[in-house]
Amino acid sequence: MIKTIIFDFGDVFVNLDKAATKKEMEALKVSEFPEVILEKNLEYEKGLISSDEFIGFYREEFPHLESEQIVNSWNAILIDFPEYRYQFIKKLSEEKDYHLILLSNTNEIHIDWIKKNVPFFEDFKKCFDAFYLSHEINFRKPNANIYEFVLETHELQPQECLFIDDTKENTEAAAQLGLHTWNIEPTREDVIDLFTAKKELF
Structure with missing residues (x-):
């Protein structure tokens, strides 16, 4: 029971549109995500790093991205x-x-x-x-x-x-x-x- x-x-x-974030990032000329980025994604989802640290890490890996572009791409999954x-x-x-x-x-x-x-x-x-x-x-x-x-x-x-x-x-x-x-x-x-x-x- x-x-x-x-x-x-x-x-x-x-x-959700689970493919949306990848599409948004590709539009911003980010086509591949190194393993270290995928690891940071998991750390962020478990609250082991802050939002500022997460965004900062993406900006280090992809210097041409602005913080707002990262946030908007990340949220594209949400319909x-x-x-x-x-x-x-x-x-x-x-x-x-x-x-x-x-x-x-x-x-x-x-x-x-x-x-x-x-x-x-x-x-x-x-x-x-x-x-x-x-x-x-x-x-x-x-x-x-x-x-x-x-x-x-x-x-x-x-x-x-x-x-x-x-x-x-x-x-x-x-x-x-x-x-x-x-x-x-x-x-x-x-x-x-x-x-x-x-x-x-x-």
Whole structure:
């Protein structure tokens, strides 16, 4: 029996264009990312370096880029947050049938964009019993320690949890720890159809 539902954020609630940042950078004449940049991306997502350090590192690697161009390119992945999904989670929260947790690989630049462009973000956040962003807790999916952190912090039994994420490696990692999962396909599935799509669990 499911008692806790753990939600990803991007492509579950917020629509993403995952190829957009690469396209934006290519338009700015950045076609290849050295390994050290990819490592910095992961460090930034885990909150191990600040936004200023992150932007400064990109400017060192690509001196022709301005800080604003880096931020705009980084945020190009974010499309919109349909309000009907907020209404879905709000209703679920009000019904109080499940423990609701958000668990997302999200960095500070992205969440700043969300705060600025999604007027109901703070109300959305209040719908959850816990709201975990990777840059705030220094863990990221699909590493096992991020799931273990949530399970241990809230004293959860994995078999009583459903984890929803659009990235297969993330749901596979959660499943290895015993959680039920829904690897949502954002081009044809929507989180608001949860209780139809995974009706065998409820």
